[in-house]
Amino acid sequence: MLHGNNNNNSYAKFTHLAPKDTQLMISNILKNILFLWAIAMGFNSSLFAQKRPKPRIMISTDIGGTDPDDNQSMIHLMMYSDLFQIEGLISSPFGKGRKKDLLDMIDLYEKDFPKLKKHNSKLVRPDALRAVCKQGETESAPYLGIRKSSEGSDWIIKCAKKKSTQPLWVLVWGGLEDLAQALHDAPEIESKIRVFWIGGPNKKWSINAYSYIVEHHPNLWMIESNATYRGWFMEDENAPANMHDAAYYENFIKGRGIMGADFINYYKGYIKMGDTPSLAYLMKGNANNPSDESWGGTYNPITHSSRHIFERNTTKVDSFPSYGVVEWRFKGPNISIPADSSCFSLEIQKQEWPGYYLGNGVYGVRYSSKKPEVSSYIIHSKIKELDGQKGEYTSTAPWPGKPNKDDYKLGKHWYSDLPNPEYFLDGQQGAKTLSKHRKAYLSDWAKRWEWLK
DSSP states (O other): OOOHHHHHHHHHHHHTSOHHHHHHHHHHHHHHHHHHHHHHHHHHHHHHHHHSOOOEEEEEEOTTSSOTHHHHHHHHHHHTGGGSEEEEEEEOSSSSOOHHHHHHHHHHHHHHHHHHHHHOTTSOOHHHHHHTEEEOOOSOOOTTSOOOOOHHHHHHHHHHTSOOSSOEEEEESSOSHHHHHHHHHOGGGGGGEEEEEEOTHHHHHSHHHHHHHHHHOTTSEEEEESSGGGGGTOOOTTOOGGGSTTHHIIIIITTSHHHHHHHTTSGGGOOOOTTTHHHHTTTSBOTTOTTSOBTTOOEEEOSEEOEEEESSOOOTTOEEETTSEEEEEEEOOOOSSOTTEEEEEEEETTEEEEEEEEETTEEEEEEOOSSOEEEEEEEEESSTTTTTOEEEEEEESSSSOSOOTTOEEOOTTEEEEOOOGGGOBTTBTTTHHHHTTHHHHHHHHHHHHGGGO
């Protein structure tokens, strides 16, 4: 109990302190207050982190198609399945991949699951993953950008319409066909989803579906990673030696479970996993702000998506940004086939893209280059007026380049690779914003591989 005389004595002592002593006492009191406040805030933050719901995700993948890196990414996804609400796994274009390719990977995971769950009981059960596997579109979209609904596109709609305080993250590892169809069939889902798309090469094979989305849904929340994603597997000068090239497989994957034994079948064990940045973006960083640092890279908002329309054959003088949409349109005979019918092909670098009859004697084809290049094209067709036409072009960096009259105008939430030269890595725009985290995310994954030893 405090008595009056003691209080007076304390007060007298305090008032007789020298100015420097008074300042020191006040400073110490403030430091103690700030220390206690910091502890309280840290405690509250940890509680908030525990309560934060797992992101809802839907994966659209071309696994089993032309690039086996999707198999690597699928293994990674399953090993981190405890961090997400996985609402769908959709087999989509481009290539021969089908739903069975997803199921085959889940079979491997099932064999390792007993060991894995001993270390993490929250990993998703194999049967639960099988239950959300869906078959999507199997062909690239025609010039119109859409064709017909699929089990996959219908599933996107169903999940997007669920009552939730969270958006549905649609992570696209291949073509955009199922997403374009879902947006066409149920445009109201636009505000309920967020999209992270691994573009680049996928863009050139899914160019018509992309054109549909960007024209009809410019206000979609979209991260379009055309080159930044390459930082996941491109190494800068600071890359650790024990994770270099095939060293990561030898040091951290080899001899670890059934999935570890399977991993050597994809790129001989070399880490590619070019689709994984879409998932890693939700693992480390502020998912609400693409301009922040994250394990999926850093992105800035763009106001236009580059498009150039040529109604003639082009030359090297004609240039457009890499990853941009270029359309060639040609005059030809009026023919009696339905509009949007493929009747010629555009060959570039020994690869071909279908061209379409647009009606009224007009023919069109779209293309997108996956990197800066000077190249040529030639037209193949049974229509003699088109067959043999040829030209050249130049694609440049950075994307999306300066605005022009043909561009697609975008809303406030379309993001893409940083154009600053200092973020380029071996010519890949924005890749350094991701490669800088290579040691961190691969080290984190290595800990999970240890569970399978």
